[in-house]
Amino acid sequence: xxxxxxxxxxxxxxxxxxxxxxxxxxxxxxxxxxxxxxxxxxxxxxxxxxxxxxxxxxxxxxxxxxxxxxxxxxxxxxxxxxxxxxxxxxxxxxxxxxxxxxxxxxxxxxxxxxxxxxxxxxxxxxxxxxxxxxxxxxxxxxxxxxxxxxxxxxxxxxxxxxxxxxxxxxxxxxxxxxxxxxxxxxxxxxxxxxxxxxxxxxxxxxxxxxxxxxxxxxxxxxxxxxxxxxxxxxxxxxxxxxxxxxxxxxxxxxxxxxxxxxxxxxxxxxxxxxxxxxxxxxxxxxxxxxxxx
Amino acid sequence: xxxxxxxxxxxxxxxxxxxxxxxxxxxxxxxxxxxxxxxxxxxxxxxxxxxxxxxxxxxxxxxxxxxxxxxxxxxxxxxxxxxxxxxxxxxxxxxxxxxxxxxxxxxxxxxxxxxxxxxxxxxxxxxxxxxxxxxxxxxxxxxxxxxxxxxxxxxxxxxxxxxxxxxxxxxxxxxxxxxxxxxxxxxxxxxxxxxxxxxxxxxxxxxxxxxxxxxxxxxxxxxxxxxxxxxxxxxxxxxxxxxxxxxxxxxxxxxxxxxxxxxxxxxxxxxxxxxxxxxxxxxxxxxxxxxxxxxxxxxxxxxxxxxxxxxxxxxxxxxxxxxxxxxxxxxxxxxxxxxxxxxxxxxxxxxxxxxxxxxxxxxxxxxxxxxxxxxxxxxxxxxxxxxxxxxx
Numbered sequence: 001x002x003x004x005x006x007x008x009x010x011x012x013x014x015x016x017x018x019x020x021x022x023x024x025x026x027x028x029x030x031x032x033x034x035x036x037x038x039x040x041x042x043x044x045x046x047x048x049x050x051x052x053x054x055x056x057x058x059x060x061x062x063x064x065x066x067x068x069x070x071x072x073x074x075x076x077x078x079x080x081x082x083x084x085x086x087x088x089x090x091x092x093x094x095x096x097x098x099x100x101x102x103x104x105x106x107x108x109x110x111x112x113x114x115x116x117x118x119x120x121x122x123x124x125x126x127x128x129x130x131x132x133x134x135x136x137x138x139x140x141x142x143x144x145x146x147x148x149x150x151x152x153x154x155x156x157x158x159x160x161x162x163x164x165x166x167x168x169x170x171x172x173x174x175x176x177x178x179x180x181x182x183x184x185x186x187x188x189x190x191x192x193x194x195x196x197x198x199x200x201x202x203x204x205x206x207x208x209x210x211x212x213x214x215x216x217x218x219x220x221x222x223x224x225x226x227x228x229x230x231x232x233x234x235x236x237x238x239x240x241x242x243x244x245x246x247x248x249x250x251x252x253x254x255x256x257x258x259x260x261x262x263x264x265x266x267x268x269x270x271x272x273x274x275x276x277x278x279x280x281x282x283x284x285x286x287x288x289x290x291x292x293x
Numbered sequence: 294x295x296x297x298x299x300x301x302x303x304x305x306x307x308x309x310x311x312x313x314x315x316x317x318x319x320x321x322x323x324x325x326x327x328x329x330x331x332x333x334x335x336x337x338x339x340x341x342x343x344x345x346x347x348x349x350x351x352x353x354x355x356x357x358x359x360x361x362x363x364x365x366x367x368x369x370x371x372x373x374x375x376x377x378x379x380x381x382x383x384x385x386x387x388x389x390x391x392x393x394x395x396x397x398x399x400x401x402x403x404x405x406x407x408x409x410x411x412x413x414x415x416x417x418x419x420x421x422x423x424x425x426x427x428x429x430x431x432x433x434x435x436x437x438x439x440x441x442x443x444x445x446x447x448x449x450x451x452x453x454x455x456x457x458x459x460x461x462x463x464x465x466x467x468x469x470x471x472x473x474x475x476x477x478x479x480x481x482x483x484x485x486x487x488x489x490x491x492x493x494x495x496x497x498x499x500x501x502x503x504x505x506x507x508x509x510x511x512x513x514x515x516x517x518x519x520x521x522x523x524x525x526x527x528x529x530x531x532x533x534x535x536x537x538x539x540x541x542x543x544x545x546x547x548x549x550x551x552x553x554x555x556x557x558x559x560x561x562x563x564x565x566x567x568x569x570x571x572x573x574x575x576x577x578x579x580x581x582x583x584x585x586x587x588x589x590x591x592x593x594x595x596x597x598x599x600x601x602x603x604x605x606x607x608x609x610x611x612x613x614x615x616x617x618x619x620x621x622x623x624x625x626x627x628x629x630x631x632x633x634x635x636x637x638x639x640x641x642x643x644x645x646x647x648x649x650x651x652x653x654x655x656x657x658x659x660x661x662x663x664x665x666x667x668x669x670x671x672x673x674x675x676x677x678x679x680x681x682x683x684x685x
């Protein structure tokens with residue numbers, strides 16, 4: 001019983017990381033019609049930035065968020081500017097951001113080489129810091145990523161459903177011509193979504209940099225998980241992303257414990273197949289309904 | 294949107310030209326195949342170095358892969374973003390058959406094709422049963438290829454965890470050395486893939502796929518059996534990729550999950566087809582020639598990171614400035630494109646500035662692309678070009 005609760009705790013915490021990582025992908029896909037493959041590179045880049053700042057300047061890993069989050073916002077805004085400037089369609093964004101991913105991967109493997117990097121233990125007190133709750137342990141950084149997930153998903157939900165800006169965004173996605181006629185500046189609102197996406201992915205990337213080891217080609221290993229979370233949670237549905245991420249992470253944690261670690265990596269894919277077979281529209285409703293172009 | 298092949302539109306206007314054209318295609322193809330088939334035999338007589346046979350194999354391999362990708366993805370508009378999945382299935386069939394015993398060439402090729410076809414059947418059944426959007430389809434196939442790396446790493450039955458070595462295959466004596474054999478079989482597969490794409494494009498299936506690409510709901514309403522057509526084309530595309538993968542396992546002989554199911558094949562076939570043109574069977578060939586020759590030269594320079602950045606730049610360039618690919622522009626302004634190609638190719642070959650045949654090919658194709666993307670107004674004052682561009 002104790003073991004099961006402990007696994008559940010780490011599952012929920014891992015879900016926080018998955019949600020933070022997937023939120024931006026879901027938002028830009030659903031609201032900006034940008035499938036951002038480079039999202040995964042942005043996360044990895046944030047992780048490497050945390051690694052580099054910590055190892056060269058001896059900065060506390062968590063303080064590096066002060067650099068990675070603004071960085072993520074700037075990069076994400078730049079990409080959104082590019083997509084808007086060249087009026088790329090959905091498949092165009094997929095190809096172009098994949099190109100960006102390849103370029104970033106080449107850049108990262110030039111700077112940090114192909115081998116696996118990890119922040120050394122003495123410079124990284126957070127990797128092993130835990131809070132004890134009776135018989136259970138809660139890793140601090142993972143708890144922080146869960147808090148970040150709650151904040152970002154909650155803010156995303158508030159933004160889309162309770163703020164005027166959110167109503168305008170949804171209107172401009174569902175009916176661009178009509179929204180324009182009502183004086184909604186879709187481009188400016190798009191930058192708001194892009195900024196939220198960039199901030200959340202930078203947090204996720206820095207947490208990954210603190211907790212795990214990094215290699216330039218590891219960006220793509222998160223694709224199945226993110227895709228499963230996004231499709232399960234409904235496009236651009238922040239609460240759906242949060243719940244789907246926790247469910248998936250719990251499934252992974254239990255599989256890792258009771259079956260085998262390698263099987264856990266396939267949980268996301270299995271969930272994805274089941275979702276596509278039985279509920280391709282997602283378990284949670286998409287925030288906006290877009291007609292097929 | 295115009296989806297008919299150019300042959301159809303011009304043949305109505307000029308019957309005699311159409312009759313001539315009906316023969317010129319197979320004739321050119323036959324001469325090209327015979328010329329290619331002669332390369333290994335004549336390499337000493339013509340003063341070709343043995344490297345051209347190896348390069349020829351690589352080129353034919355990529356023509357097969359890109360054509361097979363385009364046969365489904367380009368024609369139907371459902372872009373597979375994990376073609377490496379089907380290629381890799383073929384590779385693993387050879388790797389496992391040749392692991393214990395000396396397998397025969399005539400066994401691994403059909404089995405590789407079969408394995409990929411079955412995989413494609415399963416994938417297609419999952420995704421086409423419920424109408425999924427194109428984006429989800431692209432991402433799902435990509436995620437499958439990524440997850441396949443995990444499977445190949447961990448499943449014991451297919452050599453999990455480690456590297457598989459492919460021993461030499463058994464093949465008929467008259468095919469010559471291993472490199473010659475690879476070249477001939479790759480030529481056969483490339484002809485098969487291109488011919489399939491050509492046949493599909495002119496058949497009911499191809500017209501149905503073009504209708505699906507333009508508007509699937511309208512196609513469905515007009516009675517196109519969309520599910521069956523998509524599944525058929527996907528399975529055919531995968532079978533060709535699988536057979537070619539099964540052969541490529543012999544060429545690389547050192548099989549490893551990341552390299553097999555990794556992004557290289559998946560990205561290259563997309564890039565080649567996009568750059569060449571996806572609406573026509575010949576597009577992927579042009580793209581494959583350009584990209585293979587280019588990456589061959591870049592590898593020669595020993596700059597893999599630079600090569601990756603260049604491929605990335607090409608992907609982005611194609612998306613923002615070169616929609617439709619080389620072929621579509623070439624149909625619009627044929628004289629301009631071909632003259633740029635021929636002039637640069639002849640000058641570079643004559644002077645030897647490009648260093649080699651492959652280098653000259655790269656620069657000539659780049660010159661052709663530059664000529665094609667330059668604005669038409671630059672060429673207006675030359676009468677030769679004015680006549681050609683009126684048809685655009």
